[in-house]
Amino acid sequence: MENIEEQLRETVKKLLKEKKVDLVIGYSKGTLPFHSTPVFIADEKDADNLIFDFTCGNNLAKYLQKSKVKNHGKIGIIAKGCDGRSIVQHIVENQIKREEVVIIGVHCDGVIDIRKLEEKVGRKEILKYQVENDKIIVEGKGFKKSLSKQDILSDSCIACKYPNSPVYDVFVGNPVPIAEPRKPITNNLESLSSDERWAYFEKEISKCIRCYACRNACPLCYCEECFVDQSNPQWFGKSPNLSDTMIFHIVRTLHTAGRCVSCGACTRACPTGVNLAPLGIRMEKEIKDRFGYTAGLDTEATPPMADWNEEDKQEFIM
């Protein structure tokens, strides 16, 4: 990993020096262990702050929409597989032009889920950690624990099929494909009855406090005004009433159907641990089965929900 970070910094410095990009979006060390923070680099001297490891969980494509970033000129962006696919979706949806971004691809082995780490360690303050191959040694006041990296990986990363950005201008390291075929984690929800599934989602969604962290972390939630913020007319209530909250999540899933790349940023951003992943994964499967489309792979594609085909299946219509 050290090696990749060094190469990454050199690449970014070179791009800035040659004026190929005006601003680079990447990650730097956060203020707490196991946290990284997005960083915006316009000066090559700052490139030494860049890092890339399993703490880099934010989806950077989110920042392409911010006007402060957009007005900066040509943007370089460090892209894991999911960031890359989100960038492709932005291009497909005419939010940015391909030539406006320089995609710096990196191979990603998955990012960690802080919540899983908390479960393993308990509510103790972690002061530092060390990485030894697949083991992570966590240290705090009066405790030391060795964890397997696989155990604290984000669910969406365990199921990830695209560890490398499908489109890139520069690739740092080698775009190694995944070794074994992976299956999405859906907690076997499909085999449950409809009442059991409702009970599951009722339990999950009732944790939601309507802070909208999921929406704010989502690279594809870029509407200027979200439907839940509309007040004229006001469609749905803003309090954490179960019906309103459930509908917020249903409609958010519908709005991201055929666009969501299952990066898991929403689930990782959630302060109360609502598992939103099954909704996105189910939609991804439906869109693939029905319309043969996988989000974020082809910059020339037409978004499936803005398209139609005479032969679309209609077995559910009387």
Place this chain on the structure above:
Amino acid sequence: MTEHRTPNTEHRNWEPKILAFLCNWCSYAGADLAGVSRIQYPPNIRVIRVPCSGRINSTFVLKCLQNGFDGVLVSGCHPGDCHYITGNYYARRKFAVLKTLLEFIGIEPGRVQFSWVSAGEGEKFAEVIKKVTEDVKKLGPAKKLVKI
């Protein structure tokens, strides 16, 4: 809309309330034909006329369920017959995704239904309403998603 907010549960002679979104050019005319042809069908539907099935936003359907309707029917022109040429093709994709998600999250499959009824299909319109009403009756009053 407040009228619908309290689900009339445990009522012995409970009759479902179903909202039907009918497209102006086909299904609404189909309903009209059923009427002038004096074909009997259950009186459980309340109709909202829309310009096209493509006008239906998924939030309309969710809002109905939230306000206590026991069932929702969306009906439009047959594929290829849309007054606006392609409106119902887009609608079909939207409905497919909406129906899958609602079923996945645990809403009973019969609550939200879709149909194509042309202006000449008065008979079919009555059949569709009969079927939807029967399905919803079997399911009982809506409880999930109703805002209390």
